[in-house]
Amino acid sequence: MSEERRYLTPEERAEYLVDRGYIEAGELSDEAKAFIGRTNFHYFLGYARNFRKLRRDGLIEGDDRIDRVIQMVRLDHAVSTRLFDALRTLEWRLRSALVDQHCQLYPARECYLRPNHYTVMNVEATPVDVLLRDQIARSREPFVLGAFENHERSSGRPWLDSPRKMTEENRIAAMQALPIWAVVDGWTLGLLERVVTETKPARVEEENRYLWKEVASTFSVSNAIFQTQLGSLIVLRNLVAHHSRLWMRPTTVSPKKPKLYDKVLRTSDAKSMYVLWLTLASFLNAGGGDRELIDDLDDLIASDPLYELGVKKPLGSAELTER
Numbered sequence: 081m082s083e084e085r086r087y088l089t090p091e092e093r094a095e096y097l098v099d100r101g102y103i104e105a106g107e108l109s110d111e112a113k114a115f116i117g118r119t120n121f122h123y124f125l126g127y128a129r130n131f132r133k134l135r136r137d138g139l140i141e142g143d144d145r146i147d148r149v150i151q152m153v154r155l156d157h158a159v160s161t162r163l164f165d166a167l168r169t170l171e172w173r174l175r176s177a178l179v180d181q182h183c184q185l186y187p188a189r190e191c192y193l194r195p196n197h198y199t200v201m202n203v204e205a206t207p208v209d210v211l212l213r214d215q216i217a218r219s220r221e222p223f224v225l226g227a228f229e230n231h232e233r234s235s236g237r238p239w240l241d242s243p244r245k246m247t248e249e250n251r252i253a254a255m256q257a258l259p260i261w262a263v264v265d266g267w268t269l270g271l272l273e274r275v276v277t278e279t280k281p282a283r284v285e286e287e288n289r290y291l292w293k294e295v296a297s298t299f300s301v302s303n304a305i306f307q308t309q310l311g312s313l314i315v316l317r318n319l320v321a322h323h324s325r326l327w328m329r330p331t332t333v334s335p336k337k338p339k340l341y342d343k344v345l346r347t348s349d350a351k352s353m354y355v356l357w358l359t360l361a362s363f364l365n366a367g368g369g370d371r372e373l374i375d376d377l378d379d380l381i382a383s384d385p386l387y388e389l390g391v392k393k394p395l396g397s398a399e400l401t402e403r
Contacts, residue, residue: 155380167313201278312335
């Protein structure tokens with residue numbers, strides 16, 4: 081049976097790092113002690129564990145103190161901040177493209193709420209229409225709340241200040257008046273992706289036209305890889321939003337290397353974070369901004385060769401939790 085894992089005080093954390101071979105005795109600086117004291121230790125060990133592995137593999141040159149690990153954490157933060165800005169731009173453009181293309185293929189109201197508007201791609205997943213109705217009912221946007229209030233008052237019922245207090249039948253009936261553009265900003269990115277990819281084709285002039293293909297065209301992303309690429313960006317968004325470690329983390333949902341950046345990606349592993357970051361850049365290419373993102377990321381990672389190694393060639397990283 082493994083030893084019981086217990087909470088370590090800030091003083092015990094330094095001792096733990098020495099005992100487990102992360103650092104040599106006596107080399108923990110005051111700054112490092114302060115940083116470790118105000119950082120969740122389990123999170124910090126994700127960086128320290130990979131740093132120790134690289135050191136044992138002889139891949140670390142120069143300063144190999146724990147302060148270098150802290151530098152990885154801080155650099156990861158800076159990269160995440162830049163990625164978050166780019167991901168927000170992607171979300172804005174994706175919501176806009178969804179509304180524009182959906183309204184060209186389907187009515188603006190009501191149809192997007194129907195179960196038969198969507199293809200069931202995973203029988204175990206909550207249906208898209210159920211998630212839509214739930215997220216719309218949770219909205220606090222005045223226009224959306226006004227639609228629910230108007231429906232109740234026009235039906236002779238008192239408004240109880242929340243769609244959640246309405247009967248399901250009345251709540252669904254009130255939603256029929258809401259155009260897709262009035263509610264799309266309240267959907268999570270994951271739901272947005274499912275609406276794009278799972279909406280059934282529309283029959284237009286004896287031709288099936290797919291919403292996801294129309295959206296892909298606005299981003300100049302190939303139909304053959306659009307859904308894979310978009311799915312991988314949902315994962316990236318979640319990693320960034322939850323402050324997860326990016327350094328030395330292979331991708332679990334791996335996009336195809338964007339051909340647009342073949343030369344840049346030649347030395348990057350297919351499962352590296354750098355490929356994922358440039359996949360994000362490829363979605364910004366049509367509207368501009370991809371080159372700026374790439375330049376900003378390259379400037380950040382060039383500041384530390386060890387960080388660059390960890391985001392371009394992360395395979396063999398120490399993913400198992402030791403504590």
